[in-house]
Amino acid sequence: MTHLVMDVDTGIDDSLALLYLLGDSRAQLEAIVCTAGNVPARQVADNTLGWLALAGAGAIEVALGAEVPLSQPLQTTEDTHGPLGVGYAELPPHGRTISGRHAASVWSEAARSHPGEVTGLVTGPLTNLALAVQLDPELPQLLGRLVVMGGALNHPGNTRPTVEWNTAVDPDAAKIVFDRFAGLPAERRPILCPLDLTERIVMTSAHVERLAAASGCAAPERILPSDDRGRRSSADVELIRQLSDAIRFYMEFHRDMGQGFIAHMHDPFAAAVALDPGRAQYRPATLDVELAGRLTRGQIVADWPGPSGAGIWGRPPNADVAADTDPEAFFDALIERIAAVALDGPAR
Template sequence: MESRRDGTSPTARILVDNDTGIDDALALAYLAACDHVELVAVTSTPGNVAVEQVAANNRALLDLCGRPDVPVLIGAREPLRIPLVTTPETHGPQGVGYAELPAPSSASHGTEVGAADDAVDFWIEAARAAPGELTALLTAPLTNFALALRREPRLPWLLKGAVIMGGSFNYQGNTTPTAEWNTHVDPHAAHEVYAAYGAAAAAGLAADQLPVVCALEATERFEMPPEVVTRLAAAAGCEAAELVRPGDPEGLRSRSSDPLVRYLSDALRFYFEFHRHYDQGYIAHVHDYFAAGVAAGTLEYRARPAVVDVETDSPLLIGTTVADYRGLWGRPANARVVAWNDPEAGFAELVDRLGAHARRLRHGE
């Protein structure tokens, strides 16, 4: 079993593909707070909301985080073969809960707001220009990545590695009884991605270039209580305590003087309320933050090699991910599935890193 933590590593150059999304937003804000992380680009995939809204969320959040230099691009407009289903009940109509962000500057992020940019070509060109240097962080349906692999089958060799938030292995799904959301939105894309890595593994791809898969059994261990928001505000140096409590009226908005704390508090409050509506308690599963920490090399994890495949035909099981850990299919491993992580240390890292960044932004540092 692989065990990894690269917190003292040099610069991590990351290509992010997301569908922002409350937990995507938390992950992106965290990466923007990491001094050792270079955000090469943020590409937008339809998922939690339509792709134009995803891109707008990404641009506005990066502006708020002091990163207007990061390119934000759009790729696919819909899944490969099935209609898009979004989740306003989970993430709100704009994808970021109760949070409100100003419209991003049209001069920021290297492109006009709303432009139909080709994220897929950008990924391929970036990987070709810096072979072995870029890590792909995929916290959305795998549509854009599947399209990139179609155009450039050598992408698994060109990338340093990939981190995928998606799937559910021997664990209850969060969209159907067996399927996780990202994979269920575009199961055909996920199937193509794992098939491409299977072909690459058979052709000799190095084990450390196989994707690290952060599935629900790992990400749901990152069960954020509202006290983490209070700790974050304190770490940011906010004078007033930021209290998000189960007894508060639903829809209550933050009055924090810190713009980033206020944004995250309002987004996460919606997420706490959603989880309570579904009898999970006043908590938030921050799936994508854990995946971001894996990509950044700041969070500890252990992973097992496996052959991963995705069901695409059965109406009952579509989007279900299956992992063969014992070699029963007779195929080489095409993924590394996370089997252990440390949520307590992960939340401490989040509070320290993001709190310090919010403080620097507020003081213009």
């Protein structure tokens, strides 16, 4: 069993990451904390509670965290994820409430309750975790492992030419986290899942059709590029109907960006790595974050060790960068786990 604190800005791909974890019996979600990113933080919390209710999950704490970045104005991306962050999905009323605790306290108290056993998974901006390590400087030593989705190292950015969305929203927070998590033993270094790899995690219409079939839908569920824009699903399994409507929006966005009728599943892949680090191959690197660049603020810069074991900066690695994987094996796992939730409810 893996104890997890999940830090999200729920969004479409965060939604699938959450359902992936709910469908895996190894995942013990201690809490989910919410930050502003894809949409404002309170909408993030409402989306998260809505998916938990729809999936039939038990009382998992959902705590609100930072509603703005540490030092710059908030930017959100409803054009990518829809006006409420879940595409065309219309999640039913959930009747659940946000925790009274702040996300930073949740991070600290979870790690102290299970020292060395909690894996932190961050699929949004790093604001909450930066606040947590400022509140509790021992937190990096108390966590078992940290997995972060973010960055574009040897790959184009998706927000600015060299900058990925999560770090663009709060570069100062990313800088604090990578600095504070430096110096850990190699087996506990943070794992970064950057665009270099996650943009190879490409969901297609065929994956959605397989998911619906595995979830017991009576009729094939097809999302086709020839469909009218915004067409809604008629799947008879509500979880799949809502997911399909969310994914359709995401695919339409990618098509609008000239990337094809696909959806990059950045966050579910990071969730899979959090449960099973062996799902990827890694390269150690020393990571830092550009804060002063007029064109590059928010860029994660990687210094790769040379044959001598040291990079140009002469600083030891502070992260392991996910560099390769088997995307179709991941999608097999994603379909299996989400279908299990649709058929039988959460695994624990």
